[in-house]
Amino acid sequence: MNRNLVQRLGFGLLSTVAFLTVLPILLILGYIITQGAPAISWEFITAMPYGGMRSGGIWPAIVGTFYLTVGTAIFSVPLGVAAAIYLSEYAADNTLTRIIRLAIINLSGIPSVVYGLFGLGLFVFFLKFGTSILSASLTLSIMTLPVIISTSEEALRAVPQAFRTVSISVGATRWQTIRRIVLPEALPGIITGIILGLNRAAGETAPILFTGAAFFLPRLPGSPFDATMALPYHLFVISTQIPEMPFQIQYGTALVLITFVLTMNMLANFIRSRARARRQW
Amino acid sequence: MEKDLSLGEFIITRLIKASGYSAIVFVTLIFYFLLREGLPTLGEVELGNLFSTRWYPIESYYGILPLISGSLIVTIGAAMVAIPFGVGTAIFIAEIAPRWAREILKPLVELLGGLPSVVLGFLGILVLAPNLRILLDLPTGLTALAGSLLLGAISIPTVVSVAEDALDSVPRSYRDAALALGATRWQTIWRVTLPAARSGVLTAIMLGVGRAIGETMTVMMVTGNAPVLATSLASLFSPVRTMTATIAAEMGEVASGSVHYHTLFFIGMVLFIISLIVNVTASSVVFRQKKRAERVLS
């Protein structure tokens, strides 16, 4: 057979495959938007659910996801960025560092439901934090850690070595160099990583199932030791646990959740590409 | 002043170093708690029961084989979706697509990776399963197949980005040399680029499959949750239940410290060990590894 014909057939096949891969993504988005949009109203966003959650809004779930995300950030951002600084600026190329890297890769591969088990064992029972925002946030933090560490380390390593040498040569200490030169230059990349990591945490359900998620709460959580509703868990509940749930509320909830997640993703990409365009090195 | 500065620096440096070791601490802690809560089951449930084919905890049947087989069949199905579509898309993006197509495809695939799994599960219940039922004339659409299709979709972004990285890192000169010898671009892809990126593409597949095994919410929502031993690929068309879904569905209702509780932790331990093996193997493949952790978080 003519090899140019083979090439044309092959290219055609692969472009079809790529097209078939992304087509469902567009369909999913389009479908959720068209089905969910009619449900969106000021009341839907800001009201408490009532009538067995078959009426009203999703406010407590939105607030809960916000609390969980902030809680996750409080623990995972300082720890993750500091660990990235260690790996990029301090760690020698030795066995210990290789073990740390292996541990990070492993953390990133552990199934989310296993994080849930761990959070249940350590935070809920052993440390007696109960089923609470605190337990859930801590669980999500550890799950988010590898994302923040690896993206931040990458951003730190991208800062030219020469800046460090010059800074040291005019009498800066290592930490002064990190704080005044390396961190500011790596900041957009670090922020991008943080947003991507927290975004992932905000959309997760399995890790909070037994550590902090509440089926239904008549009021907003009042302290970190309260359980909370959360958007992804709420979507799970209303699509599997409640019979005769109006479709509109389900699609509306799904739309709010993906809008939140996709906006954060776009924000992260925007920060990354703007920083790349502005970069002076 | 100078003294304060160096004291502050001393403390900060210590904190940074301590944080650096945190990943090791957490992996150890996770494993410890899984062992602590999961191992007692070996003393409480006879091995014959534990490795039997009947999972019915209310009557003290703790056979985990149906759950393992459920995970296995859903994962095999997911791999059959994710490998051709993921690797194919990666080749298309890295080797064939014009610039404009690449700039559309890459963000779209990333977007799929960003979708919460519960959203896919939700659509699986409302859209995919009913259509599968009608299309294939099944008693229910909530089957291993529905789970496989969605898990495949969830694994695709991981496969695409790792495989594309591997293809990208094949030196330009390899391709130039092949083309200079008169090979077509198609021949170059199949005989030069793809073989050169082989280990990276294998890593991509492994990490994608690893993600599929660990995925929880989607499978819990769409696979029908029947703990029946899957014996052949025909089981794709019937309801199954995976290890992850079992933990997620039942942990909420068990008493802490009960046999059932310990057994669920035991299943978690098995999952942990599987992910450990997958990730250690994948990371031992020599290949650009820096972005890995970012992608495979499941």
Added chain:
Amino acid sequence: MKIVIENFSLQYQDGTESLRNINLEILPNAVTVLFGPAGGGKSSLLRCLNRLNDLADVQKMAGRILIDGQDIFEPKTDVTALRRKVGMVFARPVVLPMSIRQNLTYGLELAGERRPSKLDEAVKRSLQQAALWEEVHDRLDDPAIALSGGQQQRLCLARSLALQPEIILLDEPTSGLDPISTGKVEASLQELKKDYTIILVPHSVQQAARTADYAAFFLQGELVEYGDGKELFTSPKEKRTEDYITGRFG
């Protein structure tokens, strides 16, 4: 004697470039040139003088380096103070990602200087000494990266001068510059040597001959010959020095 190097040896972990038993005395208020083929150990020696080598993987080090009679490798040495006293200019102009002014005040601020008048004064003085003031005095707050290569390298020189060091180390500072910029840098060096001790690794033998008050010829980690610049380049004592200067190798 400003700097005394005694029986100094150095070896890196990866086995590249090393120094063997160097003895050298460097005089103040003069340009001392360290020259020779690549890999001879000139840059390594330079980087030892302000202990920038602390960052590298040094396997073995022996001997002493005294600056103003103080052994700089003694544990009680304040390394950051040493680096302020011994300024350095690198082969590639590396300006920090900030404004021209901030590039100059960065080191001073780290040293605790906050008074605006002192900082402004240092900016002006250092730019004048590096022959850059005329070109940039009206745009001190522009990003330093916007300067041309030659201007950037003079800014780097000014950056070390802003700290009022006593010694300035220059590691092939003109290797990437055009002849006019090179001329400007060389001219500033002749001015600066009145106040500073200057140690230069030149990027060519010609530059070595043009600028050297004293010259030291390094070959494969060994100091072959050291002496008055004029004499060394016109009538070298060692055969190897002569071969290198006349272009027979290197």
